[in-house]
Each structure stands twice: as C-alpha cells, then as structure tokens.
Amino acid sequence: xxxxxxxxxxxxxxxxxxxxxxxxxxxxxxxxxxxxxxxxxxxxxxxxxxxxxxxxxxxxxxxxxxxxxxxxxxxxxxxxxxxxxxxxxxxxxxxxxxxxxxxxxxxxxxxxxxxxxxxxxxxxxxxxxxxxxxxxxxxxxxxxxxxxxxxxxxxxxxxxxxxxxxxxxxxxxxxxxxxxxxxxxxxxxxxxxxxxxxxxxxxxxxxxxxxxxxxxxxxxxxxxxxxxx
Amino acid sequence: xxxxxxxxxxxxxxxxxxxxxxxxxxxxxxxxxxxxxxxxxxxxxxxxxxxxxxxxxxxxxxxxxxxxxxxxxxxxxxxxxxxxxxxxxxxxxxxxxxxxxxxxxxxxxxxxxxxxxxxxxxxxxxxxxxxxxxxxxxxxxxxxxxxxxxxxxxxxxxxxxxxxxxxxxxxxxxxxxxxxxxxxxxxxxxxxxxxxxxxxxxxxxxxxxxxxxxxxxxxxxxxxxxxxxxxxxxxxxxxxxx
Numbered sequence: 498x499x500x501x502x503x504x505x506x507x508x509x510x511x512x513x514x515x516x517x518x519x520x521x522x523x524x525x526x527x528x529x530x531x532x533x534x535x536x537x538x539x540x541x542x543x544x545x546x547x548x549x550x551x552x553x554x555x556x557x558x559x560x561x562x563x564x565x566x567x568x569x570x571x572x573x574x575x576x577x578x579x580x581x582x583x584x585x586x587x588x589x590x591x592x593x594x595x596x597x598x599x600x601x602x603x604x605x606x607x608x609x610x611x612x613x614x615x616x617x618x619x620x621x622x623x624x625x626x627x628x629x630x631x632x633x634x635x636x637x638x639x640x641x642x643x644x645x646x647x648x649x650x651x652x653x654x655x656x657x658x659x660x661x662x663x664x665x666x667x668x669x670x671x672x673x674x675x676x677x678x679x680x681x682x683x684x685x686x687x688x689x690x691x692x693x694x695x696x697x698x699x700x701x702x703x704x705x706x707x708x709x710x711x712x713x714x715x716x717x718x719x720x721x722x723x724x725x726x
Numbered sequence: 727x728x729x730x731x732x733x734x735x736x737x738x739x740x741x742x743x744x745x746x747x748x749x750x751x752x753x754x755x756x757x758x759x760x761x762x763x764x765x766x767x768x769x770x771x772x773x774x775x776x777x778x779x780x781x782x783x784x785x786x787x788x789x790x791x792x793x794x795x796x797x798x799x800x801x802x803x804x805x806x807x808x809x810x811x812x813x814x815x816x817x818x819x820x821x822x823x824x825x826x827x828x829x830x831x832x833x834x835x836x837x838x839x840x841x842x843x844x845x846x847x848x849x850x851x852x853x854x855x856x857x858x859x860x861x862x863x864x865x866x867x868x869x870x871x872x873x874x875x876x877x878x879x880x881x882x883x884x885x886x887x888x889x890x891x892x893x894x895x896x897x898x899x900x901x902x903x904x905x906x907x908x909x910x911x912x913x914x915x916x917x918x919x920x921x922x923x924x925x926x927x928x929x930x931x932x933x934x935x936x937x938x939x940x941x942x943x944x945x946x947x948x949x950x951x952x953x954x955x956x957x958x959x960x961x962x963x964x965x966x967x968x
Contacts, residue, residue: 627813631827631879632803641826645817668964 505576505688506697509680514679517701523598523676524663530602531662532655535609540639542614553610560607566668573672597669605662612654616647653717660706660713667702677701727752727883727914728773733782735768742768743779744938750883750916755909757946758918760935761961766882766918767810769935770885771914774798774805787882803831806884810892814860814875820847821856824875832879839878846874850904864915866897873904883914890921896936922965926950934958 506513541553560568576596620643628638648655667678675683678698685694728750735743743765750756758766771777773784773799775791784791789801814823824843828834834842847853850870852863860868869889876884884951886905890898902924909915909928919925923947924934934942936957942949953959 575773621813623809623811623813624815626771627807627809627815628827629776629799630774630802630805630807630809631875632799632831633827634799637830641830642815646815649817 499692501693502690503693503697504691505684505690509684509694512684513677513680516675516677519594519669519674520663520666520676520678522594523666523669524659526598526603527601527662528655528659530598531605531609532613534602534606535613536644538606538610539614539617542610543617557610558609560604561611565604565665567598567670568604569597569668570671572596576600579640593669593672597672597674600664601666605658608658609655612651612658613647616651616654617643619650620646637696649720653713653720656713656716657710663709664702664706678722727754727787729783729885730769730773731783733769733772733779733784735765735772735777735779735781736934742938743772746782746935746938748933748940748943750914752914754915754930755913755928756931756933757929758877758916758935759922759925759961759965760934760941761922763937764935765938766935767887770916770918772886773885774802774807776802776807799831803827803879804882806879806881808869808872808876808884808886808889810888812860812865812892813871814868814872816860818859819856820852820858820860820863820871823860823871824878827875828878842878843874846877847871849877850874851900864897865893866900869893869897869901869933870904873901873908876877877908881913883916884908886915886917886919888918888920890919895940922950922962934961936961 538553538556541549542557544550573593573596576599577592580592582596624642624646625638628642629635633641666676669676670679670682673679681694681698682691685691688694730746730748733743736740737793742845746765746769748756758770760766768777772779773786774792775796779792786801786805790796791798791801814820815826818826821830821840821843824847825836826841828839828842829836831845844853844856845855846940850866852870852874855867855871860871863871873889889905890901893901898921902921905915905917905924906928917924917929929946930948932942932944933940934949934953934955934957936955941955942953942958944954949958950962953962
C-alpha cells in the first residue's frame with residue numbers, strides 16, 4: 498500500500514504561489530487580449546469588406562484547427578529567437594513568459610471571436626436600423642447599441658472560456674515555465690512526492706474552476722431573470 | 727419635403743418596387759397601405775436610406791438619398807422613424823433611450839437632452855416611467871417612447887412603419903392618439919399602416935400599393951369614396967369588414 502506523505506507541501510507553498518501567479522497572469526493577459534482582438538476579428542468577419550472577412554475567417558479557422566500545445570511550442574521555439582534578434586536582447590533574457598502570453602492570446606482570440614460573433618448576431622437587426630435611423634454612424638451603432646447587448650448576453654460564455662483557458666495554461670509545462678502545474682511538478686520531482694503534489698495541484702485547479710463556474714451559473718440565472726421581464 | 731421619383735428596387739431577380747413616384751409636401755400626412763408584401767415598408771425605408779434602391783431618386787428636403795456623396799447619418803438624424811417592433815434599446819433606461827442620440831449625434835449636453843426627453847415623455851403620457859427599462863413597459867407604452875425618441879431629434883418629418891401592427895388591440899389607440907395629435911400639430915408624416923380609421927381622421931392623401939407598384943395616390947375622400955382600381959376596392963372591402 499502506497500504511503501501518502503504530504504509533508505513537502507507546506508514548505509513549498511511560497512514557490513507554488515509564485516507558479517499560481519504565472520498561471521493567473523497568463524490567463525488574464527490572454528482573456529483581455531483575446532476579447533479585444535477577438536472583437537476586432539468578429540467585426541472583420543461580419544464586415545462587408547471581403548478581404549477583412551477573409552482574413553478573419555482564415556485566422557480563426559487556422560487557430561482552431563491546430564492543437565494549443567503545438568502553438569505554444571512554436572511560440573516557445575520561434576518567438577523568443579525573433580524577439581531576441583529584433584529587440585537585440587541579451588540572449589539570456591527569459592522571454593518564455595512573454596512568448597507563452599502571446600501564444601495564448603493569439604490562440605484564444607480565435608475562440609473568443611467566435612463567441613463574440615455569435616453574440617453580435619444575437620442582437621436583432623432592427624436595433625442597428627433603429628440606431629441608424631437616429632443618425633448614428635455604423636461605429637456608433639456598434640459601440641453604443643449592439644456590442645453592449647451582445648456582451649451582456651455573452652458574459653457567461655466568455656467566463657466559461659476563461660475557466661477553460663485557466664486550465665489550459667498548465668500546457669506551458671512544454672516550455673519548462675514554472676506555472677502552478679509546473680511548480681507542483683518540480684516540487685514533487687525534487688522530493689520524490691510526485692503523486693501527492695499532482696493530487697494537490699488537481700484539487701486546487703478543481704476548487705478554483707468549480708467555484709468560478711458556480712459564480713458564472715449564478716450570474717447567468719440573474720441575467721435570465723432580467724431578460725424574462 | 728419628400729419626393730420619390732421612379733424608384734425601383736430588386737433583390738436579385740425579385741422585383742420589390744417598380745417605378746414608384748410620390749410626393750409628400752410639408753405638413754402633409756400620407757398614409758401608405760396595401761396588402762402584405764406589396765412593398766410599402768420597403769418604400770418607406772428607402773426614404774431614409776435604410777434600404778438601398780437601384781433606380782430612380784428620392785430627395786428629402788432637397789437632399790438626394792441615393793447619392794453616394796450624401797451624408798446619410800446626418801440626413802437620418804432629422805428624419806424620425808418609428809418601427810413595427812419599437813426597437814427601443816433594451817440595455818438603456820427610458821431616459822437614456824431618449825437622450826443617447828441627442829447627445830451622441832446632435833451633440834447636445836446631457837442636461838439639455840434629458841430635459842427635452844422628459845418633456846416629450848410627458849407629452850406621450852409616460853413621465854412616471856422615466857427610470858424604467860423598455861422591458862418593463864407594455865408594447866403600447868414602448869411604442870409611445872419610440873415616438874418620443876424620434877421627436878427628441880427635432881425631425882423635419884416622421885416615417886412610421888406599421889407602428890401598431892405588433893400591438894395588442896387594446897393598445898393600438900394609445901399609439902394612434904399620439905400620432906393623431908402629432909398630425910394635427912402639422913408634422914409632415916408618412917405612415918405605413920392598416921389603420922383606416924387613422925387615415926380617415928388625419929390623412930391628406932392615401933397611397934395604395936400592390937406588388938411593388940403605387941396603384942393609387944389620391945385624396946382620402948376619393949380613396950375611401952370611390953377607389954379607382956379593382957385591387958384597392960377589394961383591399962378596402964376586406965379590411966373594412968374586419
């Protein structure tokens with residue numbers, strides 16, 4: 498029978514917290530950038546300007562057709578080299594965090610843009626007509642009338658995607674970056690307590706994601722109650 | 727005020743409007759009626775450029791709607807439009823619905839816009855609902871807010887696209903009353919509606935459309951008294967027997 502020994506965890510907590518900060522940092526950057534760039538992509542895709550629509554569609558289809566882990570590896574292998582040569586950085590500068598953030602952000606934008614596109618399309622066409630009839634430009638109609646309604650409908654989906662994203666940040670272990678999962682792995686490896694550390698990490702991921710999805714569900718209920726008026 | 731000259735429109739090979747010509751003078755109230763699918767809503771949406779058209783020309787107050795050089799947003803900002811499904815902005819309070827375009831399009835101050843909005847809200851009898859959201863009002867109330875929203879822009883004319891067809895019967899009159907009052911004040915109006923009572927009360931002329939063509943354009947007395955075309959006679963017989 499395997500003897501569990503949890504004693505290496507308390508001492509490793511500060512190190513694990515550093516890892517958690519990396520995970521959260523990547524998640525936050527990717528969510529913010531993903532929503533901004535995703536909105537731009539969604540609007541391009543819905544635009545009547547053909548080249549823009551084509552670009553956005555290609556971008557989304559490309560990123561949705563390749564595994565995240567591969568994107569991360571590319572960014573880990575290629576982007577640091579490019580950054581270093583372009584910005585003439587010291588070859589020893591650690592750009593793994595930046596490249597992980599960029600990789601995640603670009604990848605997640607493709608998913609966010611699909612959520613946002615559906616959100617924009619869920620706003621009745623008459624709303625744009627009404628805004629236009631009041632003399633608003635297309636940009637004003639989008640900004641003041643369509644997007645606020647679209648985002649309000651989308652918040653649960655956007656947050657759910659953020660939860661998935663948070664779990665996916667564990668994939669940065671491929672670049673040996675010490676995110677929360679990477680940190681747990683390192684500690685477990687060092688102390689020969691891999692099973693305990695991975696169980697612990699799993700429990701932490703579960704606790705955070707479960708709590709977050711409960712919050713999303715509660716928000717969604719509130720939203721539905723509001724719409725039902 | 728509004729001049730529609732030989733306007734035609736098609737979606738692909740489907741002809742929606744054929745050679746439509748009509749004039750609306752300042753202060754006139756024109757009712758556009760006809761069976762569904764006759765192109766009346768499309769025609770009225772061409773007037774403020776919400777629907778493009780392929781042939782002919784429309785000028786509003788001397789400005790050509792079809793001309794690509796025309797600043798359509800500017801033109802629309804002083805042509806009021808009321809829609810069948812109200813199209814209030816559901817994420818804004820009633821006061822914000824009334825104020826937003828005044829502030830963002832006409833550049834009025836927020837106080838000015840609020841002030842004007844509240845006055846108009848009072849006029850359509852809904853002052854007590856100022857702080858509510860559109861979803862909390864009945865259809866008739868929403869449509870009255872929509873009329874107030876259009877009036878807040880100080881329009882030179884008003885377009886109504888079936889303003890009562892999405893309403894329950896008991897709410898139709900509260901909206902028509904507002905429209906009648908507006909007509910009596912001398913607002914230039916073009917109304918797509920099946921409300922023949924409204925037409926009898928305030929219309930100067932009635933335009934009857936069928937299959938994308940303007941079949942009759944006559945004074946209301948002539949239209950209701952002795953419609954010239956067989957199609958209009960049938961339409962009137964059916965709608966009045968309701």
